Amino acid sequence: MNPRSFPWVRTVCAWTAALLLFFPLFWLGLTAFKTEMQAIAVPPQLFFTPTLDTFAEVHARSDYLAHARNSLVSSAASTVLGLLIAAPAAYAMVFFRTPNTRGLLMWMLSTKMMPAVGALLPVYVLAQATGLLDSLWSLVVVFTLTNLPIMVWMLYSAFKDVPREIIEASRLDGASVGAEFRHVVLPLTKGGIASTGLLCLVLAWNEAFWSLNLTSANAATLAGLIASYASPEGLFWAKLSAASLLAIAPIVVFGWCCQKQLVQGMTFGAMK
Amino acid sequence: MTFTPRPSPGSRLGRWLLAPAVVTLFLWMIVPLAMTVWFSLIRYNLMQPGEHGFVGLENFHYFATDPDFWPAVAHTLQLLASVIAITVVLGVGLALLVNEPFPGRGIVRVLLISPFFVMPTVNALLWKHMMMNPIYGLLAQLWQFFGAEPVDWLTDVPMLSVVIMLSWQWLPFACLVFITALQSLDREMLDAARLDGANRFQQFRHFVLPHLGRSIAVVVMIEMIFLMSVFAEIFTTTSGGPGNESTNLAFLVYKQALMNFDVGVASAGALIAVLLANIAAVFLIRLVGKNLD
Numbered sequence: 001m002n003p004r005s006f007p008w009v010r011t012v013c014a015w016t017a018a019l020l021l022f023f024p025l026f027w028l029g030l031t032a033f034k035t036e037m038q039a040i041a042v043p044p045q046l047f048f049t050p051t052l053d054t055f056a057e058v059h060a061r062s063d064y065l066a067h068a069r070n071s072l073v074s075s076a077a078s079t080v081l082g083l084l085i086a087a088p089a090a091y092a093m094v095f096f097r098t099p100n101t102r103g104l105l106m107w108m109l110s111t112k113m114m115p116a117v118g119a120l121l122p123v124y125v126l127a128q129a130t131g132l133l134d135s136l137w138s139l140v141v142v143f144t145l146t147n148l149p150i151m152v153w154m155l156y157s158a159f160k161d162v163p164r165e166i167i168e169a170s171r172l173d174g175a176s177v178g179a180e181f182r183h184v185v186l187p188l189t190k191g192g193i194a195s196t197g198l199l200c201l202v203l204a205w206n207e208a209f210w211s212l213n214l215t216s217a218n219a220a221t222l223a224g225l226i227a228s229y230a231s232p233e234g235l236f237w238a239k240l241s242a243a244s245l246l247a248i249a250p251i252v253v254f255g256w257c258c259q260k261q262l263v264q265g266m267t268f269g270a271m272k
Numbered sequence: 273m274t275f276t277p278r279p280s281p282g283s284r285l286g287r288w289l290l291a292p293a294v295v296t297l298f299l300w301m302i303v304p305l306a307m308t309v310w311f312s313l314i315r316y317n318l319m320q321p322g323e324h325g326f327v328g329l330e331n332f333h334y335f336a337t338d339p340d341f342w343p344a345v346a347h348t349l350q351l352l353a354s355v356i357a358i359t360v361v362l363g364v365g366l367a368l369l370v371n372e373p374f375p376g377r378g379i380v381r382v383l384l385i386s387p388f389f390v391m392p393t394v395n396a397l398l399w400k401h402m403m404m405n406p407i408y409g410l411l412a413q414l415w416q417f418f419g420a421e422p423v424d425w426l427t428d429v430p431m432l433s434v435v436i437m438l439s440w441q442w443l444p445f446a447c448l449v450f451i452t453a454l455q456s457l458d459r460e461m462l463d464a465a466r467l468d469g470a471n472r473f474q475q476f477r478h479f480v481l482p483h484l485g486r487s488i489a490v491v492v493m494i495e496m497i498f499l500m501s502v503f504a505e506i507f508t509t510t511s512g513g514p515g516n517e518s519t520n521l522a523f524l525v526y527k528q529a530l531m532n533f534d535v536g537v538a539s540a541g542a543l544i545a546v547l548l549a550n551i552a553a554v555f556l557i558r559l560v561g562k563n564l565d
Contacts, residue, residue, distance in 0.1 A: 011374040017366055018383035021443070025386055027410065028398050040408040043417075089293035096286025104294070106553075109493075111301045113549040115501035115522040118542030121535055122307035145300040150494075152293060177285060206391040208504040226393045230508060237401055237408075244394040255389040256382050263381075266452045268490040 025252075031241035039237040054242035062225055064246055071221040072250075074136050074211075075204035078143035079197050082151045085144070087193070090155035091181060095167065105156060108149040116146075116209050127214055136219045139211060143204040150203075151196050157268050158192025159185060195265020198258050205251045222247035305546070311539035318533035331540035340516045340524055345548065348520040350431060351438065352499050356492055358439045363446030363491065364484060368476075371454045381451070388444035396508035399437045400426060430510045430518035437505050442498075446491045453487035454480075493556055500549055521545045 031039050033050035058064065093101045123142070124133070132138040162185055170184045186193075208223040215224060229236075229243045255262070312332065315325050335341060370381055387395070404425035406412050412422035425433040457480065465475055501522040506512055512519035512527065519527070525545055529538030 007374055014369045014380045018380040022383040022386055024398055044413055085292045088289035092286040092289035096283055108297055110553045111297050112497045113500055113553050115545045117522045117525045118546055119304040122304035208393045223393055230397055248390050248394055252389045259382055263452050266449045
């Protein structure tokens, strides 16, 4: 609040907090390049000769690329599909507002409060009956549905920030709804739409419950890859770290790159 | 907020635009719910095939009188309250810290939000093994370095361990939302207040905190949605134990379904969990709902 008086206090505090929070990830990355002996050495080793053997073993044991592809396809497809369903709904909620709109939004959010475990058995049975068990389709559908309420909410907030004078002007000019969306709303809310997509991509990529329970061999995502290294040999820390690093690296790097975008879009309508 | 009303085709169009989202979500809610209600009223144990007699509310009675039930409710609420309190307080602090320029601010921000991108399973395994292992874990080593007796985190303080993992995961999210909110803080008002002699605490109390109010409500709401049914972190680390010490409702339902193979009781449990979630939702809507318009 008064930056010029204590810049060094702020600098030290912020860097300390950031390094502390990041440290577990740093350590995970470090352990991935150790041998199993070095990984559990007492005292812990900060300096060592890095090895790539762990990655070779992970590569030999499991098909990383197939898991990564499944994660990528299911999260990207569910994000696109979700945006296609959520954007019109949010648009209608803002621009064709009825007295029920707020209740509708709240109802949508409340569907997310149902514990997934509660829906597991029915969904499993349905997936089995339709032959979608262990297929990417089931993941795409489930991810889309679980993220849909959040997407509608975020897009609703984004659309609501469009100054209504602009909308009214375009309506007076006789613009069709399609034109209104493309030429007026879309350019003004690109940022909000992008961060909605980004957040849902991250959530879908990191989803573990449904991907572990609905897939096994064909459609297993990176969450499944990690689970296969978790037990019973969870004590092979170097291999576990290497697999974990491979699983999180794509989305973490992606998140770093889109950080600015995310920071701008995470308003959830809380800004006025 | 009112717009120039379109003629009636507009509202019909509005309904068409809403339809895909409303219909899919409705199906997603009602179909599993109906099936769960059905399962909860019959005897359905995977270990006893063929017996699907109607048992009325017996399954509900069984689940709710299970000695693990009330502890599980309490643990669910404890998790919610602790993680939300920790992430909101620290999140506001961190967001304020990085809201002003200082050397390396961009890198600090990237480092701060990184844990949010980590999958829950990796988060859980990382903390369970490399951080909290009582012999080789870094925390044990740190404790020993200072001459203290290492803590067997997952056995001695299972709830605290889960709270630490979840807070580590959700703090960056809270931080992100607060950083976003602070960007729209009116600097001139703050400067004026400072010139009038308001100290830092007064500035925070009277300008910054009210400005963050809605964002705090949003963070509470979203974290509540996700934390109410925390599963992966508990499944991967403590498996609800030792005993029932870190079993929340979601995990208790899972235990009934997939460890006791009792679909009927598990479904009853799921419905009870849904009911409790909806009670919480009503309070939430009272609390947060008016902030959404």
